[in-house]
Amino acid sequence: MSGKRKKYTPEFREQAARLVIETGRPIAHVAVEIGVGEQLLERWVRLAQQRASGTDTDAVLDADVRAELERLRKENAELRLDRELLKNAAAFFASEQNR
Numbered sequence: 001m002s003g004k005r006k007k008y009t010p011e012f013r014e015q016a017a018r019l020v021i022e023t024g025r026p027i028a029h030v031a032v033e034i035g036v037g038e039q040l041l042e043r044w045v046r047l048a049q050q051r052a053s054g055t056d057t058d059a060v061l062d063a064d065v066r067a068e069l070e071r072l073r074k075e076n077a078e079l080r081l082d083r084e085l086l087k088n089a090a091a092f093f094a095s096e097q098n099r
Contacts, residue, residue, distance in 0.1 A: 008036070013044045014044075014048065016030065016034055016036065016041055016044055017041070017044040017045045017047070017048035017049075018048065019034075020041065020045050021045060021048060021049065027041050027042050027045060
């Protein structure tokens with residue numbers, strides 16, 4: 001497998017997704033025809049359908065929700081560190097008690 005990933009333009013992605021959506025042809029057939037991976041084309045189709053229906057999740061998140069999500073991620077990271085510290089301390093004291 002080569003070390004470089006192919007880059008596709010947004011226009012190419014949109015046209016490929018439209019080809020599947022408008023013609024109703026199977027994703028596998030269109031993927032082989034245009035030379036892209038089946039899963040990649042499936043992702044493009046799903047994103048195009050989400051944009052068309054207006055359920056793009058990135059657009060739905062407003063500033064307050066993003067701020068809350070960022071705060072919760074930081075808190076989660078802190079709690080993981082605390083848990084790791086407590087796990088190491090418990091192991092240390094258990095080994096001390098066995099001496």
